[in-house]
Amino acid sequence: MTAAVERFTPRLIVGLGILTLGTLWTLDNLNVLESEDFTRWWPLILIAIGVVQFIGRTTNRVGPVLLMIVGALFLASSLDYIDFDLGDLIPLAIAAWGAKLVWDALARRSAPVSKGAARDDAEIHSFAMMAGVRWQTRSHEFRGGDVSAIMGGVEVDLRDAQIKPGQEVIIDAFALMGGVEITVPKGWRIVSEVFPMMGGFEDNTTASDIAGPTLIVRGSAVMGAIEVKN
Numbered sequence: 001m002t003a004a005v006e007r008f009t010p011r012l013i014v015g016l017g018i019l020t021l022g023t024l025w026t027l028d029n030l031n032v033l034e035s036e037d038f039t040r041w042w043p044l045i046l047i048a049i050g051v052v053q054f055i056g057r058t059t060n061r062v063g064p065v066l067l068m069i070v071g072a073l074f075l076a077s078s079l080d081y082i083d084f085d086l087g088d089l090i091p092l093a094i095a096a097w098g099a100k101l102v103w104d105a106l107a108r109r110s111a112p113v114s115k116g117a118a119r120d121d122a123e124i125h126s127f128a129m130m131a132g133v134r135w136q137t138r139s140h141e142f143r144g145g146d147v148s149a150i151m152g153g154v155e156v157d158l159r160d161a162q163i164k165p166g167q168e169v170i171i172d173a174f175a176l177m178g179g180v181e182i183t184v185p186k187g188w189r190i191v192s193e194v195f196p197m198m199g200g201f202e203d204n205t206t207a208s209d210i211a212g213p214t215l216i217v218r219g220s221a222v223m224g225a226i227e228v229k230n
Helices: 002-007 010-029 044-056 062-078 086-110
Strands: 123-129 132-136 144-150 153-157 168-176 179-183 189-197 200-204 214-222 225-229
Touching: 010 044, 010 144, 044 062, 123 132, 123 153, 144 153, 144 179, 168 179, 168 225, 179 214, 189 200, 189 225, 200 214, 214 225
Parallel strands: 123 144, 132 153, 144 168, 153 179, 168 214, 179 225, 189 214, 200 225
Antiparallel strands: none
């Protein structure tokens, strides 16, 4: 179940949604069907992303729950069950922000202090939608991972991370009308396998020894940007 959830990523959901919409609009242009009968179900994409994020996390599930709620409201509005506008969510967003501040404050006070505790941050799995996320690791055995930014930004700080010399790790990056910024130590060799579509990839790192640790950045930048720098 866990392996299946890891493969069913937000990027895969967005890709399937775009593929479906494009196919439906093409069939509509060919007078095969009325695309509006199907495209009004587009909020299911938001709900699906929220479900995958909720299942794939063990902590901080507030964001996925809110995404599912927003998707459900958009779906109900699209099906004419309720009269809903995005501006109606502003008070709810303010309330959710306040609730998160209260929760974080209480969690810090009640969390037990343990010496020598460590977390496994050798892999990165980060997702940002209409928000910003910053991720940092000091792992001595960094193994790569995946990052997605949809109308938002993800910053990955690997300056204190280590890759064994001669080893290759992969970061699968996806930027849709957003940005992914990866900061790496000097001496790492960067290999780009990014496909830009009305977007771009920039490698602003200094040249490194070909025998050094290698970071392979693959993925897509669709009306967005992926940057690697020192």
